[in-house]
Amino acid sequence: MNEVYITGIGLTKVSEHWNKSLKHLTYESVQNCLKDCNYKKPDLIVVSNALGGFIQYQESLSNLIAENLSLNKIPNLRIETGEASGASALMVGYMAIASGMFKNVLIIGVEKISDALPHQFISYVSSFLDYEYFVYNGITPASIFAILYKLYLKRYNAKQENIAQFASHDHKMAINVEHAQYRFNLPVERILSSPILVDPIRLFESYPVSDGAASIMLSSKDQVENKDYSVKLEMISASTDVNVLYREDMLLFASLRDSFSQIRKHAKIELKDIDFLEIYDPYTIASPIILESLGLLNKGEGYKLLLEGQHEKDGDLPLNTHGGLKARGHPIGATTLYQVCESVLQLRDKAYNQVPNAYIGLVHSMNNIGDQSFLILLKRL
Amino acid sequence: MTAPSYWRERKYRYRLIAKYCRNCDKKYYPPRLVCLRCGNDKLEEVELPRKGTLITYTWVTQPPNEFAAYAPYAIGLIKLDDGTLIFAQLTDVDYEELREGLRVEAVFRKNV
Numbered sequence: 001m002n003e004v005y006i007t008g009i010g011l012t013k014v015s016e017h018w019n020k021s022l023k024h025l026t027y028e029s030v031q032n033c034l035k036d037c038n039y040k041k042p043d044l045i046v047v048s049n050a051l052g053g054f055i056q057y058q059e060s061l062s063n064l065i066a067e068n069l070s071l072n073k074i075p076n077l078r079i080e081t082g083e084a085s086g087a088s089a090l091m092v093g094y095m096a097i098a099s100g101m102f103k104n105v106l107i108i109g110v111e112k113i114s115d116a117l118p119h120q121f122i123s124y125v126s127s128f129l130d131y132e133y134f135v136y137n138g139i140t141p142a143s144i145f146a147i148l149y150k151l152y153l154k155r156y157n158a159k160q161e162n163i164a165q166f167a168s169h170d171h172k173m174a175i176n177v178e179h180a181q182y183r184f185n186l187p188v189e190r191i192l193s194s195p196i197l198v199d200p201i202r203l204f205e206s207y208p209v210s211d212g213a214a215s216i217m218l219s220s221k222d223q224v225e226n227k228d229y230s231v232k233l234e235m236i237s238a239s240t241d242v243n244v245l246y247r248e249d250m251l252l253f254a255s256l257r258d259s260f261s262q263i264r265k266h267a268k269i270e271l272k273d274i275d276f277l278e279i280y281d282p283y284t285i286a287s288p289i290i291l292e293s294l295g296l297l298n299k300g301e302g303y304k305l306l307l308e309g310q311h312e313k314d315g316d317l318p319l320n321t322h323g324g325l326k327a328r329g330h331p332i333g334a335t336t337l338y339q340v341c342e343s344v345l346q347l348r349d350k351a352y353n354q355v356p357n358a359y360i361g362l363v364h365s366m367n368n369i370g371d372q373s374f375l376i377l378l379k380r381l
Numbered sequence: 382m383t384a385p386s387y388w389r390e391r392k393y394r395y396r397l398i399a400k401y402c403r404n405c406d407k408k409y410y411p412p413r414l415v416c417l418r419c420g421n422d423k424l425e426e427v428e429l430p431r432k433g434t435l436i437t438y439t440w441v442t443q444p445p446n447e448f449a450a451y452a453p454y455a456i457g458l459i460k461l462d463d464g465t466l467i468f469a470q471l472t473d474v475d476y477e478e479l480r481e482g483l484r485v486e487a488v489f490r491k492n493v
Binding site (some may be wrong): 140 | 439448469
């Protein structure tokens with residue numbers, strides 16, 4: 001199997017881009033990415049987009065984007081696996097290079113949520129669940145997270161102020177990050193006094209409405225020109241779980257546990273080897289469950305390291321150093337590509353909140369309530 | 382949701398019909414075609430009990446488009462009397478009256 005490298009990244013600011021279309025956002029991020037990789041010519045384009053068919057009525061998006069970029073006569077495809085679309089697109093790119101079939105693969109993540117009305121958006125994002133049985137009863141992903149939140153608080157006798165601290169952490173990180181959507185401090189008191197979104201989730205404990213695009217150039221080893229700039233995409237592991245109703249324990253993402261055991265087995269990496277971690281945290285309650293499912297902390301103690309300050313950039317395990325889903329923003333199909341681009345910045349020593357001596361980074365991505373989990377392992381050359 | 386999909390699923394939804402794997406003694410609701418434990422594809426259809434206990438609940442203020450006219454509404458995680466877990470909307474009850482352990486039963490509700 002051929003080794004896979006990230007030779008270029010390109011970002012746009014995450015925001016509500018009222019005056020830009022899917023095409024504009026994509027163009028910007030791809031231009032940045034091509035410049036960053038010294039204008040390599042891709043031989044495959046993989047687009048990650050979850051909701052363009054619903055929101056913009058735009059299917060065949062990858063071909064439209066290719067035409068708009070004047071990248072014709074190259075195969076293109078679009079990947080959709082709900083909120084984990086970005087991780088799946090990367091996996092397809094990884095396979096394309098690893099197989100030896102392609103040399104340079106351009107991965108583009110793009111989403112534009114602000115075009116949808118709020119209730120429409122909730123419908124679309126709920127379609128990631130089993131529509132005929134969940135949305136039919138008015139069940140949304142937020143309401144399932146709310147139920148997990150209540151179960152968590154009760155089972156572990158936890159306090160909401162400790163879990164809400166994860167949003168505060170994300171916001172503190174985002175202040176320095178130029179491409180982040182919400183760059184301001186958000187103390188826990190303000191989070192807990194914000195309106196209730198879905199009881200007990202407060203407004204500021206949820207991800208915002210975000211538009212954005214992020215691009216990554218994946219390359220084979222012979223295409224790597226600048227070793228200081230390139231990062232090795234060591235491994236992508238993926239696993240799935242049944243929907244929450246069938247699970248033995250609702251407060252554990254078995255797919256993530258499984259995904260991490262693949263990393264341990266094949267990449268011989270343990271949690272202590274990881275210099276920073278990016279997690280997929282649409283709601284604050286997701287964070288402790290993710291950290292517990294990874295095996296980092298015992299059940300019910302998912303916020304322990306956070307309270308000890310160990311998730312700061314100079315702590316034991318820096319977490320979401322560019323603001324996570326809540327403060328950097330969550331343009332769904334682009335989110336995982338943002339996470340990976342930010343991790344590449346860390347490994348280049350160019351991050352907005354630079355982790356000292358960052359050599360190995362782990363990125364977590366998921367769909368729904370851990371129905372699908374991905375882990376992306378990155379290494380400095 | 383389209384009319385044919387209402388029609389196709391009506392039995393499972395309105396009569397709470399689950400799929401049952403005799404090998405594993407496991408019920409699936411939403412119904413599945415294959416047992417997720419043993420791979421058995423000869424699942425039987427069984428009617429679930431219509432009474433159960435509320436495990437926990439929440440209040441949806443940001444509904445999907447389909448339920449925009451009904452918000453805010455309560456939904457619950459319910460353990461039916463045979464142990465099967467389901468999510469359902471809670472009706473004919475004020476949010477303040479809801480509590481864990483409340484006994485609930487499946488009813489038809491008029492769309493108002």
